[in-house]
Amino acid sequence: MDIYAKAKQATYNLIRDDDKNSVAATVFDVTIISLIVVNVLLVVLDTFSGFPPGVLALFRNIEVFSVIVFSVEYAARLWTADKLYPDKSGAAARVRYALSFMAIVDLLAIMPFYLPFVFPVDLRILRMVRLLRLLRLLKVNRYTSALSTVGNVIKRKASQLISSTLVVFILMVIASVLMYSVECEAQPLVFQNAFSGLWWAIATLTTVGYGDIYPITAAGKLFSAVIALLGIGIVAIPTGIISSGFVENIDAERSTEEKHYCPYCGEKVD
């Protein structure tokens, strides 16, 4: 094993996303996560005004430093991609890695810094992509499997959830047009068109109720009462679906365990 292969293996051990044993790898992870959090804070702080020039310069320096670190990290991940996909050749592994969701997010997160050098364009909006790098928080800890359980339950119940959502959507459109018809004369400035009705329907069915739009006529209030009560179903039905999905999951886990031995007589069962 030559020095090149050794360096690559060491780099891969440092950066791969799993529960680390080495101190160096843990330090590396904590550093990257901290830099991501700091960069997210910078995106948030950039929306504030009134910072003195010195602070803005500090912000800029932190950003330059972060982008350099992220670029090196991206290059290292690309370089060691053949360790991640051992059954692929070097080039194929790199292409596959570059097309993975997290790699695209990583690339989009550093690109807004480099692109202005190539052609003059304001890509500040793309800096928000850095927020997505927060998803890496989920990759490097023991919550991944818990999250994948949650994801599996939602995926398994997707068709029930989607069809319920479709019914809700149809109900919303019908409710919004009806509410507009009922209230447009009493509140022409509030219920300007059916789009206002849709905004009302969403605020009511989700029980957010900002209070910027609500019926004032008796007919509108009666109709709103019906929709608000249906809104309870909007919460209850998906909750019931997801609950049953989690219960099913528990049952499945248990029956996998129980498969091998009869719980009553203790005999082995195939």
Next chain:
Amino acid sequence: MDIYAKAKQATYNLIRDDDKNSVAATVFDVTIISLIVVNVLLVVLDTFSGFPPGVLALFRNIEVFSVIVFSVEYAARLWTADKLYPDKSGAAARVRYALSFMAIVDLLAIMPFYLPFVFPVDLRILRMVRLLRLLRLLKVNRYTSALSTVGNVIKRKASQLISSTLVVFILMVIASVLMYSVECEAQPLVFQNAFSGLWWAIATLTTVGYGDIYPITAAGKLFSAVIALLGIGIVAIPTGIISSGFVENIDAERSTEEKHYCPYCGEKVD
């Protein structure tokens, strides 16, 4: 098989509501669904003002075209109804189809266009019935069985849900009269009568809370706190009922599967 029977069979294959194999049937479905969605958009856009005459003319042309297509579709469904109900004679099958929920919706959706020719009346309000045609979205996809599962759960738990709702309704009426008594002196313009109290009770129990009506006296706030906390039960109880319905469903499906073989000894069970 003569040409008439062949044409009828071909038409039926094209329009029947199931998972299609032929390209033509899929194209037909997508066309009809698109026209329905466009017509719903037209009903929504009609509530906006300020469109130039050219756009309004376009809207009118789209509507005429849609109604013609929907009319042909309705006629075709009526014609091929004996294929849908093979055990009925031609006339009986057509009457049965014409009285089905979706057929009535389809008829009501095209009628507002034709009726003004017969006798002069403004049936614009009936155009909203077209929104109900959105329900067809649910018929032509694989979500039908998922939705029927949801529907079955709600149906099986109907008596529990209805009796809980009845208790909530009684609670609401009592709360609204009490709240009116407590607040009518402090806010005579807001709590004008017990109907205002009912509107407050609905906004509070469903946790919508628009903010147009709320107690300002100490007694009213204490009472409101009790009602708001009960409002959590209003969400928790139906959710619990529906959750248990979905869990029961899973158990039922599993026990159907398990019926044929003993899970422990593997022997066949009748």
Next chain:
Amino acid sequence: MDIYAKAKQATYNLIRDDDKNSVAATVFDVTIISLIVVNVLLVVLDTFSGFPPGVLALFRNIEVFSVIVFSVEYAARLWTADKLYPDKSGAAARVRYALSFMAIVDLLAIMPFYLPFVFPVDLRILRMVRLLRLLRLLKVNRYTSALSTVGNVIKRKASQLISSTLVVFILMVIASVLMYSVECEAQPLVFQNAFSGLWWAIATLTTVGYGDIYPITAAGKLFSAVIALLGIGIVAIPTGIISSGFVENIDAERSTEEKHYCPYCGEKVD
């Protein structure tokens, strides 16, 4: 069997609260329920102003008629109480009936009409007790058993629900004092004292959010965010408890059915 006993049996058959077979008993039930609903509407309508004298006179006549019918019904139930409790003597059965919850409600519902004749006092507030007679709606239909299932689930889970509520209550008191401390300087008129803080805590934890009171300082908003997120738990935990109660119920029903026969071999089990 003499004529007195026969009349008593006939009266009892007419008024007892179960699923009726005779047409007369059903007519009697529908009449009483209708009168109760009409009286509840009268209590609600009395809070409106501006009715012409003729309508007010009609309201008064309906009330007089209802009270007479309710009085006769109450007397009849008292008279036939020994049929309801066959194991008790006449006087004991009547006392026991008179002390039952529904009998007290019935008496309180007619008393405000008679009392002013005895001594001059305004008992209009007591008329609200008539609203409680709405509970009879639950007695005369097939939803009783469904409701008792819901009641049993809540009763069985009472200690879990109460102890959770206690934690929520403690959290609310602490949150209200803290929020008052944080916001009292910025909004002295809104957060006047810890009671205002409690009102805010209830509106936030139950997610009602009327919008009459909310933090405006950064510290207050951060704290409010924590409380609002905890508010999700306030909904999720009782819902989870009640859900598990309903699931347990289903399991219990099934295991009762299964007790008698082995589900696998079909043999009878004691």
Next chain:
Amino acid sequence: MDIYAKAKQATYNLIRDDDKNSVAATVFDVTIISLIVVNVLLVVLDTFSGFPPGVLALFRNIEVFSVIVFSVEYAARLWTADKLYPDKSGAAARVRYALSFMAIVDLLAIMPFYLPFVFPVDLRILRMVRLLRLLRLLKVNRYTSALSTVGNVIKRKASQLISSTLVVFILMVIASVLMYSVECEAQPLVFQNAFSGLWWAIATLTTVGYGDIYPITAAGKLFSAVIALLGIGIVAIPTGIISSGFVENIDAERSTEEKHYCPYCGEKVD
């Protein structure tokens, strides 16, 4: 057994936190709980203004009396700590007790009274710690085991709940920056920076909806609709997780009971 040991045993029997048999211990518990509730009321009432000097003096006297009782109680618990931890020596038991959560709360609750005698400092804020003594309400009743069941369910599902919360948090940060970008031009005073966006995201995702901040542009409303609908998932997913935890708990309890006897053949199983 000398008089000292007897006195200590009697004191321990009086103050230990379990279901009491003796009348004296119950009276002691009720007294302490009442004093705690009265002190919490005092902390709440202190935020009100306008009490006459006489009432304020009464408040002060109640506080002095309570602190003396609480101090004696604290000393007694410290003294009898070796009864609570019989396997430890006297000093070790006392240190262990003094470092327990409830003991620290008890000490912090009495300290703000004594400290000003030692060095002049305003520790009124520390008086709020007395609110935490309300937690003792949970220790001296039969709801403890119910509460520990609830706690165990949440603990067992902690990793799923935390990872879901992390996803929600990431979603919130992204939503807040996006909403700020969309609305900052239309409402520069309302959406001043991304922190305002975060405040909006929390009010929307938790469905509180105070109504102090909401989008007014069409793009903002559409985006808000998406977030509000996701807010339903924010409630549904933890509820589903907690529901399944409670169901799992029931199953575990049942299988513990069932372990000893086969439910079908009735034979004892080890």
